[in-house]
Amino acid sequence: MIETTTLRADFPIFSRLVHGKPLVYLDSAATSQKPKAVIQALDDYYRGYNANIHRGIYTIAEEATQAYEGSRQKIAQFIGADDSATLVFTRNTTEAINLVAYTWGQQNIKAGDEIVLTEMEHHSNLIPWILLAERTGAVLKHIPFDAEGQLDMDAARSMITDRTRLVSVVHMSNVLGTINPVKELAALAHARGALILIDGAQSVPHMGLTVDELDCDFLAFSAHKMLGPTGVGALWARREILEAMPPFLGGGEMIAQVSLTHATYNDLPWKFEAGTPNIADAIAWGSAIDYLNNVGMPTIRQHEIELTEYAIERLSEETDVTLYGPHDSRKKGGVVAFNLGDVHSHDVAEVLDAEAICIRVGHHCCQPLMRKLDIAGTARASFYIYNTRDDVDQLVSSLQKVRDIFGSNGG
Amino acid sequence: MVKDLYREVILQHYQEPRNRRMLDHPDLEGSAQNPLCGDEITVFASVADDHIADAAFQARGCSISQASADMMADAIRGKSLDETLADIGRFTRMMETDESVGPDLGDLEALASVKRFPIRVKCAVMPWVTLGEAISRYRAGA
Numbered sequence: 114m115i116e117t118t119t120l121r122a123d124f125p126i127f128s129r130l131v132h133g134k135p136l137v138y139l140d141s142a143a144t145s146q147k148p149k150a151v152i153q154a155l156d157d158y159y160r161g162y163n164a165n166i167h168r169g170i171y172t173i174a175e176e177a178t179q180a181y182e183g184s185r186q187k188i189a190q191f192i193g194a195d196d197s198a199t200l201v202f203t204r205n206t207t208e209a210i211n212l213v214a215y216t217w218g219q220q221n222i223k224a225g226d227e228i229v230l231t232e233m234e235h236h237s238n239l240i241p242w243i244l245l246a247e248r249t250g251a252v253l254k255h256i257p258f259d260a261e262g263q264l265d266m267d268a269a270r271s272m273i274t275d276r277t278r279l280v281s282v283v284h285m286s287n288v289l290g291t292i293n294p295v296k297e298l299a300a301l302a303h304a305r306g307a308l309i310l311i312d313g314a315q316s317v318p319h320m321g322l323t324v325d326e327l328d329c330d331f332l333a334f335s336a337h338k339m340l341g342p343t344g345v346g347a348l349w350a351r352r353e354i355l356e357a358m359p360p361f362l363g364g365g366e367m368i369a370q371v372s373l374t375h376a377t378y379n380d381l382p383w384k385f386e387a388g389t390p391n392i393a394d395a396i397a398w399g400s401a402i403d404y405l406n407n408v409g410m411p412t413i414r415q416h417e418i419e420l421t422e423y424a425i426e427r428l429s430e431e432t433d434v435t436l437y438g439p440h441d442s443r444k445k446g447g448v449v450a451f452n453l454g455d456v457h458s459h460d461v462a463e464v465l466d467a468e469a470i471c472i473r474v475g476h477h478c479c480q481p482l483m484r485k486l487d488i489a490g491t492a493r494a495s496f497y498i499y500n501t502r503d504d505v506d507q508l509v510s511s512l513q514k515v516r517d518i519f520g521s522n523g524g
Numbered sequence: 525m526v527k528d529l530y531r532e533v534i535l536q537h538y539q540e541p542r543n544r545r546m547l548d549h550p551d552l553e554g555s556a557q558n559p560l561c562g563d564e565i566t567v568f569a570s571v572a573d574d575h576i577a578d579a580a581f582q583a584r585g586c587s588i589s590q591a592s593a594d595m596m597a598d599a600i601r602g603k604s605l606d607e608t609l610a611d612i613g614r615f616t617r618m619m620e621t622d623e624s625v626g627p628d629l630g631d632l633e634a635l636a637s638v639k640r641f642p643i644r645v646k647c648a649v650m651p652w653v654t655l656g657e658a659i660s661r662y663r664a665g666a
Contacts, residue, residue, distance in 0.1 A: 132525070457586035459561060460530075463641065467526035476562040489562055489584045518530050519587070520539070 115408065115416045117501050123148040123404075124499055134469035137504045142287050142315060142448050142495035143473050144337045148404050151340055154397040165389055167366065181392050184399030185382070191402050192313075192332060193323025194349055198381040201348045201355070202395050206314040207237040209333035209348035210281070212385065213310060214241035216358045217331075218279070224250030227276045229307075231256040231264060231293070232485055233286045236478040238312045242281065256282075258485075262289035262438040262445075269301060277307040284316035284327075288477045288493065289438030290421070290445035292316070299328040308354070314338060319417060319446055319497075321410030330354055336394065341401035345394040348385070355381050362387040413498050417447035420496045420505065424449045427509045434512070437491055447496035450477075453512055456519045458492045464515045470508055529641050530587065533634045538587040543580045543597035550580075554658030556650055563589055563647070567655045569600075571662065576600045576608055581651060588635075588644050593651035595631050605659055612656040619649050 121127050124146045127136060138146060164174040166181050182197075189197035203209040218241075222228070228242050232255045246253050256269045273280060280302040285292050295311050302309040310331035316322060317332070318339030324332055331354070335346035350358075360367055360378050364387035369377040378384045405413065422442035428434045428451055437450040453461050458474035465472055475490040476483045483490060494508055550568035557564050563585035570577045579597040583590050596615075600608045617623050618636055638648045 459586040459588075459644070459647070463529060463644070464526055475560065480562055483562060489564075518526075518535070 114419050114502075115412060115498055117499060120408070121499050123150070125149060125152070127499070131469035132467055137468070137470040137507045139494040139496065139500065139504060139508060140471045140473045141338070141497035141500075142446075142493065144343065145318065145340050145497050146499060147342065148340055148401070150400045150404055151342065151397045154400040155342065155393050158393045158396050163393075166392055167383070177392060177396075180396045180399070181390070184396050184402075187399045187402045188347060189349070191406070192317065192334075192349060193325055196352060199349055199352050199355060201350075201382040201385040202390055203333075203346045203348055203385075204344060204391070205335045205337070205346035206312060206333045207241075207346075209331075209346055210238055210310065210312065211241045212348055212361045213331050213333075213350070214245045216361050216385075217308075217354065218242075218245045219248070220357075220359055222249045222251045222278055225276065226251045226278045227254055227272075227274070228252070229254045229256065229269075229272050229277050229280045229282075229302075231258065231282050233258055233262070233264075233289060233291065233479065233482050234281075234283055235287055235312065235314070236480070237314075238281055238283060238310075239481070251278075252276075255481075258289075258291070261440070262286065262291045264291070264293055266294065266297065269298060273298075273301045273305055273307065275305055277302065277305050279308050279310060281310040281312070283312040283314075284322075285313075285319070285446040285448075286438070286479075286482075287315050287448065288450050288479050288482055288491065290448035290450070291439055292320075292445060295327055295329065303328070315446055315448070318405075320414050324349060336398040336401065339401055340404055341398035342394040345391045345398055352381065355385070358385075360387070361385050364388045366390070408498055416498060417496050418442045420500055420502065421445065421447050421449060423502055424494060424496075424505045424508075427505055431509065431512065433516075437486065447500075448493060449495070450491040450493045452488065452491055453515055454519070456515055458490045460519060461492045461512075461515050464518060465508070465511050468507065468511045468514065470511055472508070525640075528637045529644070531634045531637060533631050534587065534591040537591035537594040537631070541590060541594040543594050544582065544590070545580045546582065547578060547580050552658045552662040554654040554661070556654040558585075558589075558646060558650055560646070561586070563650070565589060565593060565651055565654060567593065567596075567651055567658060569655070569658070571605070575602060575604050577602075579655075583651075585650075586644075586647055588638055589647040589650055592635055592648040595635070596651050596655065599630065599632060600655075605663070609656060609659060612652045615652050616649050619645050 162173040162176040164177045166178040186197040189200040254272045257265045299309045308330040311329045313334040317334040332349040337343040367387040433454040435452045439445045462474040473493045547568040551571040555566040565583040567581045569579040581593040
């Protein structure tokens with residue numbers, strides 16, 4: 114496991130107290146904490162070379178442009194993309210998926226075409242396609258999952274047909290933690306002439322992966338779940354697809370020549386980056402990538418497997434705890450969804466907050482998934498490089514405080 | 525501090541709700557969902573002579589929303605629709621402002637402590653707002 118004592122010192126937030134107690138942060142699937150290097154990168158930009166990019170002739174504008182484009186290169190390399198022009202900055206994963214739906218989708222999806230999703234999608238990979246289907250008359254299909262939270266691949270094989278134009282799936286479920294067989298799904302999609310989009314919001318931060326090995330056509334992910342700042346994310350897509358796609362938002366930066374009635378568009382990736390982008394946050398994202406590379410993605414994955422295994426083991430000992438999702442920590446990300454007896458997850462979280470333990474509760478933006486499990490919501494603990502076995506111990510022992518209030522079998 | 529939220533009277537209404545049941549022939553009915561947490565509530569009331577003859581609820585939700593719904597049903601039973609609407613107004617003002625609302629809210633005063641947990645205020649208020657809308661619809665249709 115990672116030597117967390119020194120590593121945690123890199124994260125200023127862990128030096129504060131909440132309700133007089135040290136912070137136990139178990140909500141990195143919602144957003145990760147930020148190391149000093151990332152906070153410093155923001156500060157350096159605003160203090161040292163704050164300028165708009167791609168336009169200025171002067172020195173600090175050139176420094177800003179280089180830092181911004183350098184960051185793009187690091188992020189592209191992080192996902193194994195040699196051509197950094199295929200990495201488009203967006204606000205977040207949600208915007209990246211919407212970009213595809215509004216441009217590629219609008220151009221290529223016709224009435225009766227099918228888009229295949231899964232029953233475990235985050236709302237960010239459901240709603241853009243519902244909106245597209247409403248505009249175009251496309252049909253949405255959803256691959257079901259079993260009691261352990263694994264996709265039914267037989268169903269996938271029969272659902273992905275010649276009518277399928279796009280398969281859009283989450284790589285790692287934000288609730289169940291399931292790591293889906295996206296490579297297999299990519300092969301099924303490509304065999305039918307369809308494209309595949311992978312929602313990498315949870316997988317990119319936690320697993321070393323490359324777009325080649327995933328064999329995907331689109332990959333969407335966010336900075337803030339991987340030690341970077343909020344407000345910036347990315348869409349990666351294959352060059353020929355991006356080139357054929359119409360622009361998304363119109364404005365400055367994304368154009369080549371403009372007359373009053375006509376415009377030609379800029380080269381990739383700027384064709385999709387209208388207006389002044391989120392320069393500071395994109396630059397700081399590069400520092401987050403450096404930090405992750407320095408620790409090493411295989412090390413991070415191993416750390417989370419061990420922590421998840423420990424959490425599942427400890428929580429399984431509690432007879433009133435119900436766990437959701439795969440129980441094999443190698444088949445899932447560092448996410449443990451659970452309920453304590455009949456106690457509503459909000460009540461669990463409220464009591465844990467008094468112990469300075471941060472967990473996420475509710476439907477986790479996955480209402481269809483919750484309906485399928487026939488529950489209102491779950492509590493969820495999620496891990497990252499700074500979490501320790503002690504965090505898990507605190508979580509498990511604090512459940513007793515919930516029982517003290519709500520009774521051993523809950524409400 | 526968390527004990528302020530989960531006061532005895534709140535837990536009692538949550539764990540042994542008297543009004544969590546169906547009504548056979550409700551005259552008015554309203555449902556709501558909290559999109560933030562997915563909680564659902566349906567409130568029912570039977571009306572006789574412009575008064576709430578009986579009130580009940582069905583819900584999937586947290587302790588605060590359920591306790592609030594249970595207390596509400598107790599509080600409004602026997603009251604006229606106008607008095608009920610006035611109670612709804614007073615309760616939501618108590619929860620959403622610092623305004624003093626008078627001494628006669630009974631058990632409901634316990635819910636005032638929820639104000640210190642701002643994200644839970646919505647849980648407490650949801651049954652009341654839902655009932656208020658149901659009464660408005662009932663009156664518009666009656």
